[in-house]
Amino acid sequence: MNVLMPSPRLVRAALPALSLAALLVxxxxxxxxxxxYFGFNLMLNLAMPIAFATIAxxxxxxxxxxxxxxxxxxxxxxxVGATWLNxxxxxxxAVLLGAVxxxxxxxxxxxxxxxxxxxxxxxxxxxxLGCSVLLLPSPGGSAPAxxxxxxxxxxxLVPFAxxxxxxxALVVHVGLMRSAWGAILRGAGGNPVAVARAGWSLLRTKVxxxxxxxxxxxxxxxxxxxxxxxxxxxxxxxxxxxSIAGVILGGGEFVGGRxxxxxxxxxxMTLTLAGSLLSFLRISPDxxxxxxxxxxxxxxxxxxxxxxxxxxx
Amino acid sequence: MRQSAFSRLAxxxxxxxxxxxxxxxxxxxxxxxxxxxxxGGGDVLTAALTFATFYVIVGIGQMFxxxxxxxxxxxxxxxxIALVGAVxxxxxxxxxxxxxxxxxxxxxxxxxxxxxNFALIRILSIPPIIxxxxxxxxxxxxxxAYGRGLRIKPPPVFAELATGRVLGVPILxxxxxxxxxxxxLVLRRTVYGRSVLAIGQNARAAGLAGIRVAxxxxxxxxxxxxxxxxxxALLAGFSGGASLNMGEEFLLASIAVVVIGGTxxxxxxxxxxxxxxxxxxxxxxxTMLNTFGVGAGVRLILTGLIIIxxxxxxxxxxxxxx
Numbered sequence: 001m002n003v004l005m006p007s008p009r010l011v012r013a014a015l016p017a018l019s020l021a022a023l024l025v026x027x028x029x030x031x032x033x034x035x036x037y038f039g040f041n042l043m044l045n046l047a048m049p050i051a052f053a054t055i056a057x058x059x060x061x062x063x064x065x066x067x068x069x070x071x072x073x074x075x076x077x078x079x080v081g082a083t084w085l086n087x088x089x090x091x092x093x094a095v096l097l098g099a100v101x102x103x104x105x106x107x108x109x110x111x112x113x114x115x116x117x118x119x120x121x122x123x124x125x126x127x128x129l130g131c132s133v134l135l136l137p138s139p140g141g142s143a144p145a146x147x148x149x150x151x152x153x154x155x156x157l158v159p160f161a162x163x164x165x166x167x168x169a170l171v172v173h174v175g176l177m178r179s180a181w182g183a184i185l186r187g188a189g190g191n192p193v194a195v196a197r198a199g200w201s202l203l204r205t206k207v208x209x210x211x212x213x214x215x216x217x218x219x220x221x222x223x224x225x226x227x228x229x230x231x232x233x234x235x236x237x238x239x240x241x242x243s244i245a246g247v248i249l250g251g252g253e254f255v256g257g258r259x260x261x262x263x264x265x266x267x268x269m270t271l272t273l274a275g276s277l278l279s280f281l282r283i284s285p286d287x288x289x290x291x292x293x294x295x296x297x298x299x300x301x302x303x304x305x306x307x308x309x310x311x312x313x
Numbered sequence: 314m315r316q317s318a319f320s321r322l323a324x325x326x327x328x329x330x331x332x333x334x335x336x337x338x339x340x341x342x343x344x345x346x347x348x349x350x351x352x353g354g355g356d357v358l359t360a361a362l363t364f365a366t367f368y369v370i371v372g373i374g375q376m377f378x379x380x381x382x383x384x385x386x387x388x389x390x391x392x393x394i395a396l397v398g399a400v401x402x403x404x405x406x407x408x409x410x411x412x413x414x415x416x417x418x419x420x421x422x423x424x425x426x427x428x429x430n431f432a433l434i435r436i437l438s439i440p441p442i443i444x445x446x447x448x449x450x451x452x453x454x455x456x457x458a459y460g461r462g463l464r465i466k467p468p469p470v471f472a473e474l475a476t477g478r479v480l481g482v483p484i485l486x487x488x489x490x491x492x493x494x495x496x497x498l499v500l501r502r503t504v505y506g507r508s509v510l511a512i513g514q515n516a517r518a519a520g521l522a523g524i525r526v527a528x529x530x531x532x533x534x535x536x537x538x539x540x541x542x543x544x545x546a547l548l549a550g551f552s553g554g555a556s557l558n559m560g561e562e563f564l565l566a567s568i569a570v571v572v573i574g575g576t577x578x579x580x581x582x583x584x585x586x587x588x589x590x591x592x593x594x595x596x597x598x599x600t601m602l603n604t605f606g607v608g609a610g611v612r613l614i615l616t617g618l619i620i621i622x623x624x625x626x627x628x629x630x631x632x633x634x635x
Contacts (some may be wrong), residue, residue: 128618133613137609254442296450
């Protein structure tokens with residue numbers, strides 16, 4: 001290998017940004033006018049809730065679990081946001097706090113009984129869906145005015161959604177990748193036995209990460225209901241798969257606590273923009289999920305290639 | 314003497330983890346007919362046998378996949394069912410003569426999805442969850458584009474096969490019992506089945522012992538996809554046509570019946586009878602809650618909580634990621 005070739009590690013880290021850039025170039029090529037403040041505002045409208053949901057999923061994946069209930073949970077939060085939070089704000093806030101506690105308890109249960117997270121969170125997805133159906137049997141409700149105003153704020157130069165996503169990526173990056181606490185939390189996914197031997201409580205790390213997932217899930221649901229102003233029980237069901245795809249797209253390794261918050265947010269944006277590109281290309285929205293799957297596969301294939309080159313070296 | 318009888322009973326049931334799913338199903342059935350004071354017990358049982366069939370078919374495929382070790386799970390089942398329902402109805406086109414070509418198409422789609430799943434796992438060397446998830450995105454999109462607005466009824470003979478009864482027992486249930494019996498033999502008595510169990514217990518040891526690990530995994534993913542495909546075709550035949558969301562509930566159901574049936578999520582230990590017990594349990598649970606007259610919301614909440622409770626009580630023996 002020659003010296004000009006960047007290190008595989010760098011290439012891997014740059015992949016999420018490169019795939020987003022490739023997508024942007026493609027959009028610019030097809031529809032140059034979309035690359036503007038107004039265009040980004042429209043296209044990335046829904047990037048905010050998806051980015052929050054992706055970070056929630058990232059927290060769970062960090063400790064070697066998988067959350068298949070995040071979509072149902074975000075829907076539930078949106079339903080609470082469109083009903084109780086508007087009518088009786090105190091009750092609404094209490095319910096959302098309670099929901100975060102439930103998330104933490106699920107983490108504790110998974111750890112204490114050593115349960116498969118897939119099954120437990122699938123069960124929880126039924127639980128949240130049931131709660132949403134009880135709360136909002138048919139689509140409707142209305143988001144609090146302050147919430148709608150907050151998420152639709154028009155910031156100068158750069159659209160609000162991009163600012164929030166960047167801030168989110170930065171905060172989680174510093175917290176998880178650059179702090180001592182973050183190292184322990186990731187270590188609990190990388191080598192649980194070592195972390196436990198070093199005297200840290202694995203129960204506490206798992207509860208922390210699940211509680212954080214619940215917290216970001218709440219932010220996702222609130223930003224979503226602020227944008228849509230009404231909710232229904234199935235509003236965010238696709239977020240479950242989308243969030244997993246976002247984390248993996250962003251360079252998350254799925255086992256061993258190897259995650260990348262910045263990559264995950266970029267991944268969420270890539271998946272959001274994929275839909276816009278399709279509509280610019282006048283391809284039926286039927287293929288939107290398929291395009292997201294194809295992007296995922298292409299990026300994973302590139303990563304596999306980089307890994308293979310690295311091994312050959 | 315009492316003591317030893319008890320411990321013998323405990324040993325006996327510990328070797329048969331599937332027992333509990335049947336006990337649970339039986340208790341729920343009794344609770345249901347106690348509520349209706351004995352009325353409609355036969356109907357509930359027939360319906361349970363019919364609906365459990367679909368769970369059993371996808372559950373067996375999923376069980377083989379889960380048995381091959383931690384992290385192995387097939388998430389493409391719902392998309393698979395949606396696509397195959399549309400393909401089966403289009404190829405059969407309501408004509409009895411086209412049933413066999415239709416079923417051949419079903420098998421071909423299942424084979425293709427299974428191969429695609431495994432190709433992703435193998436070539437991209439990514440975890441099966443991500444591979445089958447990405448594959449399911451593509452399959453789901455194909456199903457939406459291909460099956461939109463499809464209103465073709467199944468051929469009469471095929472519909473009769475899916476809804477008919479022999480001596481009061483649904484034909485589907487008879488087929489599923491035979492399939493389950495055959496697959497139990499495959500798991501316990503064939504080289505392939507023993508290899509699946511061995512890989513699940515220790516893939517490295519199995520490989521060193523000469524088992525072609527990749528080949529067995531490949532066969533397992535194809536098996537799961539083909540089973541899901543046939544379930545999709547039968548489901549379309551049963552409900553008088555294909556719909557795009559008819560596979561949705563099978564994501565949870567396929568995994569839940571495997572786990573409730575006493576199969577270890579960490580892999581390497583599984584059993585086929587438990588799939589039947591758990592399928593009956595899941596269906597009867599919903600029936601019971603309906604009979605009690607609870608609304609959709611409460612029913613979903615209780616279904617979720619009961620599944621978690623069952624797993625919390627039964628699972629968690631072996632470490633491993635699931």
